[in-house]
Amino acid sequence: MQIPAIPVDEKERLAALREYHILDAEAGKEFDDITRLASEICQTPISLITLIDEHRQLFKGGTPLPANEIPRDMAFCSHAINHPLEPFIVNDMRTDERFADHPFVLGEPRVVFYTGIPLVNPEGYPLGTLCVLDRKPKKLTENQINSLQILAKQVIQLFELRKANFRLRALKETLEARNEELQQFAYVVSHDIKSPLASILLSSEMLRENFGESVDEGNEQLLNVLNRASFKIKDLVDGILAYYRAEKALSDGAETFLLNPFLLSIAEMVRVNKDAEIIYPPGEVRIHMYKTALEQILVNLLQNALKYNDKAKPRVIISFSENKENYYFKITDNGRGIPENEQEKIFELFTTLGIRDRFGSQSTGIGLSTVKKLVEKLSGNITLRSTPGEGSEFSFHIKKEK
Numbered sequence: 004m005q006i007p008a009i010p011v012d013e014k015e016r017l018a019a020l021r022e023y024h025i026l027d028a029e030a031g032k033e034f035d036d037i038t039r040l041a042s043e044i045c046q047t048p049i050s051l052i053t054l055i056d057e058h059r060q061l062f063k064g065g066t067p068l069p070a071n072e073i074p075r076d077m078a079f080c081s082h083a084i085n086h087p088l089e090p091f092i093v094n095d096m097r098t099d100e101r102f103a104d105h106p107f108v109l110g111e112p113r114v115v116f117y118t119g120i121p122l123v124n125p126e127g128y129p130l131g132t133l134c135v136l137d138r139k140p141k142k143l144t145e146n147q148i149n150s151l152q153i154l155a156k157q158v159i160q161l162f163e164l165r166k167a168n169f170r171l172r173a174l175k176e177t178l179e180a181r182n183e184e185l186q187q188f189a190y191v192v193s194h195d196i197k198s199p200l201a202s203i204l205l206s207s208e209m210l211r212e213n214f215g216e217s218v219d220e221g222n223e224q225l226l227n228v229l230n231r232a233s234f235k236i237k238d239l240v241d242g243i244l245a246y247y248r249a250e251k252a253l254s255d256g257a258e259t260f261l262l263n264p265f266l267l268s269i270a271e272m273v274r275v276n277k278d279a280e281i282i283y284p285p286g287e288v289r290i291h292m293y294k295t296a297l298e299q300i301l302v303n304l305l306q307n308a309l310k311y312n313d314k315a316k317p318r319v320i321i322s323f324s325e326n327k328e329n330y331y332f333k334i335t336d337n338g339r340g341i342p343e344n345e346q347e348k349i350f351e352l353f354t355t356l357g358i359r360d361r362f363g364s365q366s367t368g369i370g371l372s373t374v375k376k377l378v379e380k381l382s383g384n385i386t387l388r389s390t391p392g393e394g395s396e397f398s399f400h401i402k403k404e405k
Contacts, residue, residue: 034064083119
């Protein structure tokens, strides 16, 4: 038995082979389908997809064998990969001095005929073979050999697809890890800003109280600027914290609760004008979902409907319906409306339209981005219909929890 030579580019070949992450992984059914077709085309009882690593030949598809691997030195395919540009054909191993005394020729599985088509990847490295074997002498036709070469290319395409999918999964995991780190960083920084910010607000109020009427007009203006800037930073920090708490809102678990009392408590929380009219859906409806997440969604939508309303008597209608799959909500207001060319922007993080609310403050551009993020995490979607001067209608649905 002749020991097969080691390819001159063995180090690079093995590195390329490992990139497919398939050596000790379970092979897919598609590999068995290819070997079954190879046996049918060549009329052989045995067909295999093999890979050659540093010490082993591994079987990744084909006729069931007693073992999933054999030593590399005993593998016929170890000879085949030394001829990557052509089929390796032995019509009768009993008359070939390289294999005549081979244990697999003299004993089970008593191989006599072998043809191996090297599996060559796009970089030119032979990874293993698609091979057919028989227990009697045989000679393949040119069409049969051509068909095996086509099937070998299909095997390589499956390997390449596997490598691409593995890289995509690895990239996805890396991006998710970085995103989690970024979220944690933003949360920690925002949280740490709150304490000194509270001190600034408290100090400015104490200055105003301590000096009272003795504060001249110039210093009064400076204190007002300080207050406005501090409150703007506070709104921004609160918005960032709310945005990153959105994930936690989904970790609390779904619960069953009455909708109307829930909506009433939210409306009282966000009401900024005693003359505002809020109309609730009729009936006593019981729903089952992530309560904290729904609260964040509705708080943001109702706050916007009331704060950015330019009418003397703001009016908001909360509508609700459901079917077997989803809960449907609609928040309709009689406010200033949003121009069509700006409606897509409002869901982008930190994007504002430069409009001031009833109290002269500008949006942070975080609230609606948080809403969109939560709705989509709940397997839903949110849309906007709006007419400038007449009002806006935010509609969203949320998938029911089982």
